[in-house]
Amino acid sequence: MPAIEDSGVVVLGWWVSMFTTRVRIALAEKGISYEYIEEDIPNKSPLLLKHNPIYKKVPVLIHKGKPICESLIIVQYIHETWKEGYPLLPSDPYLKSQAAFWADYIDKHIYQVVKLTWDSKGEEMQKRVEEFLGYLKVLERELGEKPYFNGESFGFVDMALICYYSHIIAFGKIGNFSVEKDTPKLFAWATQCLKRESVSKALADPNKIYELLIEIRKKNGLED
Amino acid sequence: MPAIEDSGVVVLGWWVSMFTTRVRIALAEKGISYEYIEEDIPNKSPLLLKHNPIYKKVPVLIHKGKPICESLIIVQYIHETWKEGYPLLPSDPYLKSQAAFWADYIDKHIYQVVKLTWDSKGEEMQKRVEEFLGYLKVLERELGEKPYFNGESFGFVDMALICYYSHIIAFGKIGNFSVEKDTPKLFAWATQCLKRESVSKALADPNKIYELLIEIRKKNGLED
Numbered sequence: 249m250p251a252i253e254d255s256g257v258v259v260l261g262w263w264v265s266m267f268t269t270r271v272r273i274a275l276a277e278k279g280i281s282y283e284y285i286e287e288d289i290p291n292k293s294p295l296l297l298k299h300n301p302i303y304k305k306v307p308v309l310i311h312k313g314k315p316i317c318e319s320l321i322i323v324q325y326i327h328e329t330w331k332e333g334y335p336l337l338p339s340d341p342y343l344k345s346q347a348a349f350w351a352d353y354i355d356k357h358i359y360q361v362v363k364l365t366w367d368s369k370g371e372e373m374q375k376r377v378e379e380f381l382g383y384l385k386v387l388e389r390e391l392g393e394k395p396y397f398n399g400e401s402f403g404f405v406d407m408a409l410i411c412y413y414s415h416i417i418a419f420g421k422i423g424n425f426s427v428e429k430d431t432p433k434l435f436a437w438a439t440q441c442l443k444r445e446s447v448s449k450a451l452a453d454p455n456k457i458y459e460l461l462i463e464i465r466k467k468n469g470l471e472d
Numbered sequence: 473m474p475a476i477e478d479s480g481v482v483v484l485g486w487w488v489s490m491f492t493t494r495v496r497i498a499l500a501e502k503g504i505s506y507e508y509i510e511e512d513i514p515n516k517s518p519l520l521l522k523h524n525p526i527y528k529k530v531p532v533l534i535h536k537g538k539p540i541c542e543s544l545i546i547v548q549y550i551h552e553t554w555k556e557g558y559p560l561l562p563s564d565p566y567l568k569s570q571a572a573f574w575a576d577y578i579d580k581h582i583y584q585v586v587k588l589t590w591d592s593k594g595e596e597m598q599k600r601v602e603e604f605l606g607y608l609k610v611l612e613r614e615l616g617e618k619p620y621f622n623g624e625s626f627g628f629v630d631m632a633l634i635c636y637y638s639h640i641i642a643f644g645k646i647g648n649f650s651v652e653k654d655t656p657k658l659f660a661w662a663t664q665c666l667k668r669e670s671v672s673k674a675l676a677d678p679n680k681i682y683e684l685l686i687e688i689r690k691k692n693g694l695e696d
Contacts, residue, residue, distance in 0.1 A: 300575065302610070311566075314566055316566070316569045316570075316573075317572055318572075318576060321569050321572045321573055321576070322569070324568075324572070325565050325566070325568075325569040328565035328566045328568070329566075341549050341552035341553045342535075342538055342549070342553075343549075344538070344546050344549075344552070345540045345546070345548070345549040348542075348545045349540075349541055349542055349545055349549070352545070353526065353541060369524075383526070386526070454573055
């Protein structure tokens with residue numbers, strides 16, 4: 249009997265990881281069924297350590313026994329491997345380069361939302377919340393009046409950003425900001441994205457993320 | 473008469489920038505002629521500010537009036553736009569994902585070589601030199617006995633790494649390490665890469681990079 253990772257499609261993930269969410273959205277959009285293995289992050293599995301020896305991080309997509317790491321690279325791999333079905337990236341090289349640019353921008357700037365909630369409070373946090381809102385507003389300007397970042401249809405940049413949404417909502421409760429009030433166009437966009445089953449099924453419950461963040465903040469001495 | 477940036481292929485670059493070097497290597501491998509505009513970094517041109525309003529950084533590739541930013545994204549764009557000629561990326565999605573993984577690793581870890589030389593000295597620098605050599609050794613292991621990262625032919629990962637070479641050599645003179653002695657396989661690989669005209673013509677003179685680094689270190693109070 250072949251080992252689980254040698255057959256079909258396997259995702260090693262963690263429910264808290266927005267990057268896992270991103271990969272699950274992409275697979276759902278393509279209609280690909282897969283085996284999902286939830287990692288116990290404090291006790292990473294031998295499978296994870298074997299298949300991502302460099303970073304030892306989720307998500308890892310294992311396809312026909314071969315691992316692919318880093319979520320944006322995984323989404324691109326899914327796009328190129330399962331050419332049929334919903335296109336995850338534009339075919340035009342220029343539009344593709346613009347989608348790659350904004351997805352990279354999101355990971356460079358929005359990822360700090362996690363770090364922010366882990367290690368700051370008071371004035372320091374408020375200063376960094378302002379900075380964070382600045383990045384969100386750049387994204388809101390880029391979205392403009394379009395329903396989705398790529399235009400009329402849900403695509404790469406939408407996938408890249410919506411996977412952070414539960415974290416952003418939870419962070420807003422701690423950092424006193426509101427996506428709805430502070431970036432209303434992004435709020436409308438997120439509301440549209442959440443209507444997709446691929447998204448609503450993959451996103452973590454923001455209340456659970458909030459509880460986890462509070463737990464981490466307590467451990468780090470930032471909350472009573 | 474159309475503006476310069478509206479016609480053909482234009483690169484906005486800076487001789488010190490390894491990311492500019494990377495784009496120039498890719499264009500040379502494809503045999504694409506282009507207009508090169510050297511930026512005066514302390515006084516960035518209106519053309520640069522217009523075409524990279526988010527980061528205001530070089531390199532920018534302007535093709536038919538449209539800007540593409542971020543060097544790895546630019547190389548992928550070149551690969552997809554000029555399909556004829558030397559392939560910059562593998563066509564197989566899995567091999568492509570592995571090339572993307574390592575190029576990303578290089579930019580995550582090797583880029584610190586610049587920062588290292590700008591802001592540390594003494595024991596702090598030695599500690600960080602060790603860390604840096606650790607990353608180089610991971611890359612050396614990945615290269616293994618292959619002539620190039622992608623196998624038999626010069627490709628995406630080679631382009632991603634060789635563009636740092638002059639900086640690494642200059643940094644070695646400051647941080648007391650030697651690519652030749654500390655990572656001999658990488659040295660042999662680099663020597664092979666430097667035989668390519670695309671590389672030797674695009675790389676900055678390491679002595680000039682060294683002089684510039686010493687100048688910056690003096691300004692930052694790290695050298696007498």
